[in-house]
Amino acid sequence: MFDQTNKASFVHNIRKFMSLKNDAVVRTMSVLEYDFCLHLEYNPDVHSYVSQPDGFFYHFNGRKCRYTPDFQVFDSAGTSAFFEVKHSSKISSPDFKARFEKKARVADELGHPLVLVTEKQIRLDPIINNLKLLHRYSGLHTITEIQKSVLAYVRKRGEVKLYQVADELGISEHETLICSLCWISSKKINADLRQEPFSLNTLVWCDQ
Numbered sequence: 001m002f003d004q005t006n007k008a009s010f011v012h013n014i015r016k017f018m019s020l021k022n023d024a025v026v027r028t029m030s031v032l033e034y035d036f037c038l039h040l041e042y043n044p045d046v047h048s049y050v051s052q053p054d055g056f057f058y059h060f061n062g063r064k065c066r067y068t069p070d071f072q073v074f075d076s077a078g079t080s081a082f083f084e085v086k087h088s089s090k091i092s093s094p095d096f097k098a099r100f101e102k103k104a105r106v107a108d109e110l111g112h113p114l115v116l117v118t119e120k121q122i123r124l125d126p127i128i129n130n131l132k133l134l135h136r137y138s139g140l141h142t143i144t145e146i147q148k149s150v151l152a153y154v155r156k157r158g159e160v161k162l163y164q165v166a167d168e169l170g171i172s173e174h175e176t177l178i179c180s181l182c183w184i185s186s187k188k189i190n191a192d193l194r195q196e197p198f199s200l201n202t203l204v205w206c207d208q
Contacts, residue, residue, distance in 0.1 A: 017041075019049075020138055020185075026051050033070055033085050036122050038131040040073060041138075042193075049073045053082070056110060058102045067103050069114065081113045088118040130193035137178060138185035146171060150179040154189055155206045163200035173200055180204060 017026040017037040028034045028051055040049045055068035069082035084103075090096065100116065107114035122128065149169055154160055166176040177198065183189035184204070191204045 018139065021046070022048050022050075029070070030085070032087065032119055032122060035119075035128060036071070036083070036085050036117065038128065038135055039122065040071070042131055042134060045075060047074050047076045047078075056106055058099075058106045060099055060102050065099075067106075069107075072112065081115055082107050083115050083117055085117055085122070088120055091116065091118065126197040127194045130198045133198055134181055134185050134193065137181040144179075146175055147179045147182060150176065151183050151188055151206075154183075154204055159203065159205040161200070162202050162204060165204075166200060176200065 013030050015028050015031065015034045017028055017034055019026050019037065019041055021041050026037055026049070028037060033051065037049075037051075040046050050072050051070065052068055053072035055066060057064050057066055059065070070085045071083040072080050073083060074080045084100070086096075091100075100114075104114040146169075150165055150171075153165055153169060157164075162176050162180055165171075165180070166173060169176075171179075177200070180189060180191070180202075181198070184191050184193075189204050189206055191198070191202055196202070
């Protein structure tokens with residue numbers, strides 16, 4: 001491992017991702033990394049994650065090279081893996097492939113597998129837009145009477161589509177969607193955000 005305190009920073013597109021899972025701001029080095037945080041934030045198998053973790057050295061073409069993964073991701077058991085986030089246009093060169101193989105070998109020896117992810121995996125529709133929408137309302141703490149009514153109705157039904165919630169409670173589409181997003185982000189209500197855009201046709205449910 002090596003100390004990153006003196007690492008030069010020629011970085012563009014630095015963005016700050018507010019993570020409720022980590023209870024901290026995660027600094028990302030690109031917009032693509034920011035989008036990857038959305039997947040990490042709402043993946044139930046991910047316990048926590050850090051960007052730009054302590055890196056390591058690897059040897060390439062007779063030289064000792066320094067490498068910092070983009071993320072280190074931990075599961076609930078405390079085991080972790082390194083992730084490198086790259087646009088698919090940058091991973092086909094022989095140099096990248098050879099370097100990545102060396103990095104991955106060292107990462108395995110350290111007990112933290114190195115995983116490559118690209119925008120083709122990160123920016124999948126409709127899930128990426130659903131996650132962005134979910135994150136937009138994830139920090140709301142004020143609980144309104146309408147929100148309480150939505151949660152109570154879903155709990156009563158067990159499983160219901162959101163247009164049924166709106167019809168039964170007599171509330172607007174906008175109110176129904178926002179109230180539901182707040183409960184989904186806090187894990188009080190469940191929804192499958194992978195299959196279709198979030199709408200009144202989305203099926204939601206509560207674990208009994």
